[in-house]
Amino acid sequence: MTTNENARAIEGTVKLVADAVEHGSRAVERVQLELAARPLDLLQQIPLTAAPARAVQAVHAAVVSATHEVIRTAARATKDAVSSVVASAVANDGANAAASAGPVVDPTPPEEARCSPETPRP
Secondary structure: OOHHHHHHHHHHHHHHHHHHHHHHHHHHHHHHHHHHHHHHHHHHOOHHHHHHHHHHHHHHHHHHHHHHHHHHHHHHHHHHHHHHHHHHHHHHHHHHHHHHOOOOOOOOOOHHHOOOOOOOOO
16 A cells, blocks of 8 residues: 555545544434433423523533534544645655656657768767
8 A cells, every 4th residue: 555545544534533523423412402401391390490490401502512513623623634634745745756756858869869861870
């Protein structure tokens, strides 16, 4: 496997993991909000606890959503950073390969070195 292929494989793996984190975070967020909503919804039906329950539910929802947004943002940032590094590595590897190949030489001899049919060969 070449360096470029290894880099692309790593990039693909990171993208898969980032997508898994994104979808997993959304699922966990939904479950956390639903689980907290059950008792808080019951408490909101009692006049004495309704207002505090609404406040707790709003704060809980904000904290859970913010936490999961940070998780998803970190996953996206990691994916973007790896993609950028891989693109740079692939570009540098291509430039290094071209540089290490040496200068391009034209195999055609210059005009004065060419033999014509009338010119005897040495």
